[in-house]
Amino acid sequence: MIALYPGSFDPIHLGHVDTVEQAASLFGEVVVAVIHNPEKPSGLFSIDERVALAKTALAHVRGVRVEAFAGLAIDAATSVHANCIVKSARNASDFEIEQQMANTNYSVSGIRTVVMLALPGNSFISSRYIREIAVHGGDVSTLVPANVVAAIRERRK
Numbered sequence: 001m002i003a004l005y006p007g008s009f010d011p012i013h014l015g016h017v018d019t020v021e022q023a024a025s026l027f028g029e030v031v032v033a034v035i036h037n038p039e040k041p042s043g044l045f046s047i048d049e050r051v052a053l054a055k056t057a058l059a060h061v062r063g064v065r066v067e068a069f070a071g072l073a074i075d076a077a078t079s080v081h082a083n084c085i086v087k088s089a090r091n092a093s094d095f096e097i098e099q100q101m102a103n104t105n106y107s108v109s110g111i112r113t114v115v116m117l118a119l120p121g122n123s124f125i126s127s128r129y130i131r132e133i134a135v136h137g138g139d140v141s142t143l144v145p146a147n148v149v150a151a152i153r154e155r156r157k
């Protein structure tokens with residue numbers, strides 16, 4: 001089975017890595033789709049940089065590839081012949097958003113979404129706050145993979 005895991009991944013964090021590990025063990029093949037989210041215009045990394053960072057951060061997970069996509073998640077899913085979309089929920093607010101997106105995507109495409117639960121230790125991690133702390137020179141090494149810590153450090157030079 002092929003699962004498409006769409007997101008902004010700006011930057012990829014330890015919660016994302018956990019979701020990919022969970023999805024790879026369940027579905028065998030996971031395509032991580034880096035998609036520009038117009039509601040989050042103030043990016044830290046370019047789409048190409050996000051793809052490169054995610055590839056390195058996920059190199060240890062078998063059956064995973066990372067690609068950039070433009071447009072709809074359902075079109076990305078169709079283009080890679082995915083059997084389903086995978087998303088992650090950290091809490092009830094995430095769940096409500098994912099439920100609405102999943103049902104909308106299913107209604108217009110017939111593609112199902114599987115919502116995975118973040119491990120408790122990861123359920124507070126958010127790219128938004130990582131970006132905020134990183135921009136101010138803070139330490140995010142407990143939240144992101146080591147290659148992302150290095151990329152943020154490099155960006156600040």
Ligand code: PNS
Pocket residue numbers: 006007008009035036037040071072073074100101102104105
């Ligand atoms: O990591 P994010 O920012 O929560 O990911 C959001 C993302 C990229 C998964 C979402 O914005 C998305 O699916 N964008 C593609 C456009 C799309 O499919 N829109 C229809 C939603 S029902």
